[in-house]
Amino acid sequence: MSEFRPPHEMHQRRFGRNVGVGLLLVGLIGIVFALTVVKVTRGDPLQAYDHQLRPEMLPLDGTAKAGTP
Amino acid sequence: MTMTDSRTFDAVQDASFGDYVQLLKPRVMSLVVFTAVVGLLVAPVSVHPVIGVASILFIALGAGASGALNMWWDADIDAVMKRTKSRPVPSGRVQPGEALGLGVALSGISVMMLGLAANLFAAGLLAFTIVFYAVVYSMWLKRATPQNIVIGGAAGAFPPMIGWAVATGGVSIESLLMFALIFMWTPPHFWALALFMKEDYHTAGVPMLTVTHGRKSTRRHIFVYTALLAPVGIAAALTSIGGPLTLAVSIALNAWFLIGAWRIVQRDEAQAEADKYAVEKAVFRFSLLYLFLHFGAFLAEAALRPYGLGGW
Numbered sequence: 551m552s553e554f555r556p557p558h559e560m561h562q563r564r565f566g567r568n569v570g571v572g573l574l575l576v577g578l579i580g581i582v583f584a585l586t587v588v589k590v591t592r593g594d595p596l597q598a599y600d601h602q603l604r605p606e607m608l609p610l611d612g613t614a615k616a617g618t619p
Numbered sequence: 620m621t622m623t624d625s626r627t628f629d630a631v632q633d634a635s636f637g638d639y640v641q642l643l644k645p646r647v648m649s650l651v652v653f654t655a656v657v658g659l660l661v662a663p664v665s666v667h668p669v670i671g672v673a674s675i676l677f678i679a680l681g682a683g684a685s686g687a688l689n690m691w692w693d694a695d696i697d698a699v700m701k702r703t704k705s706r707p708v709p710s711g712r713v714q715p716g717e718a719l720g721l722g723v724a725l726s727g728i729s730v731m732m733l734g735l736a737a738n739l740f741a742a743g744l745l746a747f748t749i750v751f752y753a754v755v756y757s758m759w760l761k762r763a764t765p766q767n768i769v770i771g772g773a774a775g776a777f778p779p780m781i782g783w784a785v786a787t788g789g790v791s792i793e794s795l796l797m798f799a800l801i802f803m804w805t806p807p808h809f810w811a812l813a814l815f816m817k818e819d820y821h822t823a824g825v826p827m828l829t830v831t832h833g834r835k836s837t838r839r840h841i842f843v844y845t846a847l848l849a850p851v852g853i854a855a856a857l858t859s860i861g862g863p864l865t866l867a868v869s870i871a872l873n874a875w876f877l878i879g880a881w882r883i884v885q886r887d888e889a890q891a892e893a894d895k896y897a898v899e900k901a902v903f904r905f906s907l908l909y910l911f912l913h914f915g916a917f918l919a920e921a922a923l924r925p926y927g928l929g930g931w
Binding site: 563564566567569570571581582584585587588592 | 633634635636639667669670673676732735736
């Protein structure tokens, strides 16, 4: 079985840059994940604005003005 | 692609990770982060720490994106000025297209992510700031008017407003005064530097006040802008983000800055040359401290509030 070819000089040259980009991407994933966890657990509004009547948005005393959803 | 094709990449000098970081102007970014953090923390609405940290990161990324766009557009100017010719694009380490691509991509990512993390108003303000700096300042007014520094200062003044908008979702007199503070501070700060740095702007074709109107006029401009800055700082100290501590700090800082600006306007070039621009250099160094301490006072006031101290 033939051995792996030694890494090209270009790969050694770009090693630092590639590691940097990799760490940045991992960081971005971490931030997005943390934001998602916070937003979901805090109960921020998650509904899409899909032009449907949402009864839970109506005032409790039933005094909604005409034209409000 | 075979391994031999990689030889085609050898001809171009590879940019390091640090070169791409340089494109984002990390020193400018540090000021953006500091003022945006203050804007966010002094707002009357508390923000979840994760949302706050993420928002500040995306504001910093947006500032970096506008820096990359600026370096792409100004590569021709940067190439002929001593201070800037070793920047990644003019030195050839980063291709102009890469700087443009990085700037556009990071602009989109930062605005979109700030919109998702905080709110659409803050994201819109960040997008406006990027367009203002990259298009209005860099592409349009920088090469057209000696008041370029004044206009460019507006772009640097938005971060505390964006920080405030992350927390509150809007604008208020407090956030406008924080904007005005940086806006009025930038011209005297930069022109003091321009007096002793003697950059080769004329070679680059950038109309700098020191060249177009002369150094005497620049000295007068420094004093006028410093005089206009003082009431802004004191007014900010009288709002809900201020208090007795901020007012005292503001009066002291503005008095000191005004004295420095007055000393600059009283001098001529012969006197400045004689002591190697000692006064101009001192005022420039103090101006950095001015902004740091003024915003630091807002922050201290907010930190003291839970203990019944600070604030009016």
